[in-house]
Amino acid sequence: MGKDIQRLRNFARSMRRAPTEAEARLWGALRNRRLDGLKFRRQVPMGAYIADFVCMEAKLIVEVDGVQHAGNQRDLVRDAALAGLGFRVLRFWNDDVMRDLEATRATIIAFARDVSLRQDWR
Numbered sequence: 001m002g003k004d005i006q007r008l009r010n011f012a013r014s015m016r017r018a019p020t021e022a023e024a025r026l027w028g029a030l031r032n033r034r035l036d037g038l039k040f041r042r043q044v045p046m047g048a049y050i051a052d053f054v055c056m057e058a059k060l061i062v063e064v065d066g067v068q069h070a071g072n073q074r075d076l077v078r079d080a081a082l083a084g085l086g087f088r089v090l091r092f093w094n095d096d097v098m099r100d101l102e103a104t105r106a107t108i109i110a111f112a113r114d115v116s117l118r119q120d121w122r
Helices: 002-017 021-033 073-084 094-099 101-113
Strands: 041-046 049-055 060-065 088-093
Touching: 002 041, 002 049, 021 041, 021 049, 021 060, 021 094, 021 101, 049 073, 060 094, 060 101, 073 088, 088 094, 088 101, 094 101
Parallel strands: 060 088
Antiparallel strands: 041 049, 049 060
């Protein structure tokens, strides 16, 4: 089990060094409490998975996905496992982040501040 944890940590570290364009853009808006004073971490090992961005205080995970995630059943399993850890998962397409960062930011703030919100448009 220790090797698996270390492997996950090393993979998360490599993902932090080589983010996608959309991840890098969103991280610029999230880092250093730039988004409504919320503290986000990036590429965080969570159980058996790595979350793109995590706000621990809001128990919110933000994922930025490419088209390979469209209709992906593994994402449903992953989201259920992360929900089992007490987190909500909010997903954005890469194109959404690149095209309208302000709408992405506003949505993240709304979800962080209102735990009753659910993402059902994807």
